Amino acid sequence: MSVDPNRPSAARIYDHFLGGTHNFAVDREVAERAYALVPDLPQVARDNRAFLRRVVRLAAARGVRQFIDIGSGIPTEGNVHEAARAADPGARVVYVDADPTAVIHSRQILGDDPLTVVLQADLHQAGRILDDPAVRALVDFGEPVCLLLVAMLHFIPDSADLHAALRRYRDAAAPGSLLAITHGTAGSRTDRLEALADLYVRTGTPLVLRDRAAILALFEGWELVEPGLVHLPAWRPDPGDPPVADPEAYAGLGAVGVRT
Numbered sequence: 001m002s003v004d005p006n007r008p009s010a011a012r013i014y015d016h017f018l019g020g021t022h023n024f025a026v027d028r029e030v031a032e033r034a035y036a037l038v039p040d041l042p043q044v045a046r047d048n049r050a051f052l053r054r055v056v057r058l059a060a061a062r063g064v065r066q067f068i069d070i071g072s073g074i075p076t077e078g079n080v081h082e083a084a085r086a087a088d089p090g091a092r093v094v095y096v097d098a099d100p101t102a103v104i105h106s107r108q109i110l111g112d113d114p115l116t117v118v119l120q121a122d123l124h125q126a127g128r129i130l131d132d133p134a135v136r137a138l139v140d141f142g143e144p145v146c147l148l149l150v151a152m153l154h155f156i157p158d159s160a161d162l163h164a165a166l167r168r169y170r171d172a173a174a175p176g177s178l179l180a181i182t183h184g185t186a187g188s189r190t191d192r193l194e195a196l197a198d199l200y201v202r203t204g205t206p207l208v209l210r211d212r213a214a215i216l217a218l219f220e221g222w223e224l225v226e227p228g229l230v231h232l233p234a235w236r237p238d239p240g241d242p243p244v245a246d247p248e249a250y251a252g253l254g255a256v257g258v259r260t
């Protein structure tokens with residue numbers, strides 16, 4: 001596992017969007033150029049984290065006590081295990097990320113916490129993740145799980161391998177399991193978002209801006225819960241949450257599916 005401080009990383013750029021400190025000059029440079037193109041990116045990142053916490057609450061309310069968070073990122077305020085334990089102290093969480101910085105910081109924060117597992121793996125390696133002995137010891141696949149693919153699928157182009165991996169996760173999930181996806185989208189700002197995608201080429205995880213239909217296709221075999229695929233702040237907002245100021249331009253969509 002090695003961290004390259006000379007190559008920007010999607011995980012560390014996002015950490016900068018959220019006001020974190022686990023980033024290098026190369027990451028900050030990409031982040032600054034990203035803000036110049038899409039000034040509300042930090043707000044969308046915060047909306048994304050708030051969506052994640054609302055999903056964890058919904059899962060807990062449905063009695064789901066096991067979470068698999070793939071593309072979990074660098075730990076920041078309101079992590080999945082914290083939100084899940086607020087509802088159920090026995091909640092179990094598997095954190096998976098391909099980026100060594102994310103994995104190192106997750107391990108530092110979690111130490112030898114017996115109710116969490118941290119893996120460095122790629123989403124496409126579904127067999128490796130699902131069959132990992134530590135995952136098998138923590139997660140009971142006879143019971144529902146909540147699979148979180150939050151702000152990460154827009155780094156993965158469509159391919160037969162991606163869809164095969166998604167099917168594998170779905171087939172491993174017991175009825176009542178949930179799949180949460182958030183995803184970047186261009187909205188009315190196609191030119192700016194395409195320029196943003198160009199910035200990410202240097203990271204090695206190019207940005208893939210799917211439209212609504214392509215995002216919905218990622219939920220194959222899952223039934224969306226209300227209100228379906230919507231702008232992040234519009235998904236089951238808490239009382240008093242502000243509405244999206246400019247829905248046409250807003251860059252993030254999210255939804256939750258249930259395995260029936």
Ligand SMILES: C[S@@+](CC[C@H](N)C(=O)[O-])C[C@H]1O[C@@H](n2cnc3c(N)ncnc32)[C@H](O)[C@@H]1O
Pocket residue numbers: 010011014048049052070071072073074096097098099102121122123124149150151152155156205
């Ligand atoms: C923008 S961050 C999102 C972090 C967190 N899920 C959140 O929404 O707050 C995207 C994360 O996905 C990870 N990632 C990108 N492609 C991946 C892949 N193929 N497999 C696993 N993780 C991946 C990146 O390393 C990064 O940490």
